[in-house]
Amino acid sequence: MANPRVLDKRRRSIRNIRKITRTMELIATARFKKAMDRASAATAYTTRITQLVEDLMTSGMEFSHPLLEQRETVRNATLLVLTANRGLCGGFNGNVQRAGFQRWMELKQTIPTCRLEISGKRGIAAFKFRGITPDVAFTHFEDRPAFDEVDVIATRYLEEYITGHLDRLDLAYTKFHGIAKQQVVIETLLPLGTIGGDSTAPTSPAANQPQAEAGARRNIYEFLPSPESILEEVVPTSFKIKLFKCFLDSAVSEQIARMVAMKSATENAGDLIHRLSMQYNRARQSRITSELMDVIGGVEALS
């Protein structure tokens, strides 16, 4: 029979762990709500820019922009992998790392010059473990990525793409579909497939309203200076906002993953405490019984 004192000690340590995991769960919940608000705010921007692009298209202009055109030969490619700086978030980091590693191997086989860029300490460590050192590493993106920070990276990619130093940009990250669904995806951001944001992004009813209204009555716009000039600006902006949205999606998904992981850890700790309590009670009871038996045996021997 186990020692009751040892069992009690274990139970107390698990209680402490449960306190920590519960606190982490609460922190992740608060952070998730903030990250979610930021993602919704970015959706408002993408919805309006999509609306603007639709109105531009009604002017009857032909769409052509260097960022939209597929290049015949791809010599230089960059893979950006978005992971977290911290762990204890279930399979969030592992899933992105696996997908990113697979795409990295594919790119290495088909494209002569490949660059790997990783955001997040976990991703950097995982790729180093596999013997791959990233060309550029970012560790400053926490749960609140700022547009200005992403803008710096996006501007660099755009400059590289326009000057011919980059022909393709792939991004591995966890896409946020909703609270119940996050999915690891690898998207090719350059060349841009579409402009004006992500058509599959979840949008609030309020955000859909401008589109519905515009659909009801089309306006004839005056363009200042010209549709072509506006498009020239819209395409890079669209790329920047797409990249920013990916960072926001990744941040929201990380917090959800941590919240879920910590919730199940708390529940598991509760189950473990319950089991240990039963074992402890049985051990204590059997010790009392054996002591009683000793006392009764002693009394019987004396009488």
Next chain:
Amino acid sequence: MADTHPSATTLHCIVVTPEATELDTPADFVALPLYDGEVGIALGRAPLIGRLGYGELRVRYKDELIRYYVDGGFVQVANNVVSILTNRALLACVLEQDAAEEQLRTALARRAAGREELAIRDRLILQARGQLRVASRRQG
């Protein structure tokens, strides 16, 4: 959400950045920095899509005047709603004149070779000058 009916009695001004909706307010008059100069928008303005420059956005409603620095972007005017999409919108009162002056000095000293680098330098100069203009009006 803004009232988008053409017969609305006031304009509605919405300023959206990628991080937040900075301003969502009714307005009597809106003055915007377009790429080549200012444009004023009053009630009943014909639909417009324009490219913004770097400068001051003024929103007047009754006796109140709201002043922002907007960092490029786009404006869409339709059905008496002025939607401003910009990377950055800063209240004029929080602009830092010293930082803008420093940015202007750095940009003017920056060496640029090739069309792309020249465009970047020009953008930095225009941004800094726009900020300085807005900051100086605040003091004046």
